[in-house]
Amino acid sequence: MKKLLFLTFVLLVGTKLFAQFQPQKLSEQSEISLLTISPGEELWSFAGHTAIRVKDPVQGIDVNFNYGVFDFRKESFYLKFLRGTLPYEIGAYNFRDETPYWISENRKVTQQVLNLNQEQKQRFFDFLMENYQPENREYRYKFFYDNCSTRVRDVLEYATGDSLQFSQTLNAEKSFRDWIKISSQKSNNDWSEFGMDLLIGVPADETTNAYRAMFIPDNLMAAFDSAKIRRNGEWFPLVQTKYDLNMASNESKSLPIKPFMFFAILFLAFLFISYRESQSGKWYLSLDKVLFTLTGLCGFIFLLLWFFTDHGVTEYNWNVLWALPILFPLALFVKKKAKQPLVKKVFLVQMVMVIALLLLFKFLPQTFNVAILPIAGIVLMRSYLVWKRMI
Incomplete structure (x- = not known):
């Protein structure tokens, strides 16, 4: 300030x-x-x-x-x-x-x-x-x-x-995204690189x-x-x-944990929670509501930047594959022990999209930050569990 x-x-x-x-x-x-x-x-x-x-x-x-x-x-x-x-x-x-x-x-x-x-x-x-x-x-x-x-x-x-x-x-012979990564590394700012990778789309991968x-x-x-x-x-x-x-000093105020490590730890935490649920028969529905509301908000932002802005670099952002926009606000209405065919279909679509992303990770025209892999893993795991409970 x-x-x-x-x-x-x-x-x-x-x-x-x-x-x-x-x-x-x-x-x-x-x-x-x-x-x-x-x-x-x-x-x-x-x-x-x-x-x-x-x-x-x-x-x-x-x-x-x-x-x-x-x-x-x-x-x-x-x-x-x-x-x-x-x-x-x-x-x-x-x-x-x-x-x-x-x-x-x-x-x-x-x-x-x-x-x-x-x-x-x-x-x-x-x-x-x-x-x-x-x-x-x-x-x-x-x-x-x-x-x-x-x-x-x-x-x-x-x-x-x-x-x-x-x-x-x-x-x-480097892309716009490559240069963003190099600049972020100079300031030891992995989170800036991660944030930019989420927001910019295919145009950033042009050489x-x-x-x-x-x-x-x-x-x-x-x-x-x-x-x-x-x-x-x-x-x-x-x-x-x-x-x-x-001359700048070598002091760095970057966060002590990198994005991939942070989300990998988060993935393990969700894996442990999912295991506990399977053993106890409980369903931490509030956790899924928070997770998928945030996921849907991310997808909503990606969609807005893609279709309704004039930045020139946020179009064709395939991060929407792991962040289905309709999850916000749909996730807020998920209920226990209730037939919700629309919810079931949406989570099935979300699973298919995440699987497609993981299979095509190296073949899509967009370069993704590796930190989205554990994020996609969390979304896939919890989407499957929500879908399974809707059967």
Whole structure:
């Protein structure tokens, strides 16, 4: 909470201070740099962040431009955020105000000063300033295709024209999902990886090339390291100098148990409970109501993200095979010693779907997190027991 309040203060103060800033000509001493911030511990920061720093000691400018900023005060903020229709913005903040936030988050901050001539620096800066005008700030954010990292790449291409050359082989042959996994591992955040794997569908398994892999900030930084820029017929490195503004410590606040281990233990617990039920003749119906209500809610969320949002990456999510949406609220109406043919059929369908998932686990077009295996095992086991009691 303290970090959230600090970030809010930084952004409000930064916006207010920079609001007085007007477009102007950069001096020969000006620098334009790529800032790469390492992945954080929160879900929204698991992939890291990219910003552009414009520094001109002659003009008294030291500003960070950030794409991917959103305003909590927007009308229907939460609804638009969930549906993927929330407009994102470019933000501009004083370097001295924003950087302490990243340091407080224990995140590594790397600066790459770009080897641009004066005309290219001015074009870069003018584009950012034009983009920062109130009428131009908003844009439609797309996690894989149009985010804080890809926007910076696109601005650089605009400023340099055909004099820029990226490596064609860097970071190839991995899917979008692979890069999410790599980013999560850098911050030791297995639960973020698990959460993202649940929410994103088949589009995330599309193989990227070197260009599209730049949606990850660390990949953009690596692409800048290997890029060349042409000047007077000769090719030079795009990055003039590179150094760390802040080195993160090795401390990790990740949860002590990984998702697979947690759900494997939960599976064993349900197995033990099921055994006790078979020995005692009891049925812990309340437990099944909770389990299948949560399962149905998960399926309902998967379905909503698939058909009723515009994120572009949550379609065709085959996690619905183990989470039948109709279980919510159907599970709440399951009764002991009562004929419920509809309930019986639903749980039979759920069993068939889970079995299909387990049999086709390696053949479906979607890559699943291994932690869903014990989850699917729990759902299958308890679905069978509910179905059996309905006979």
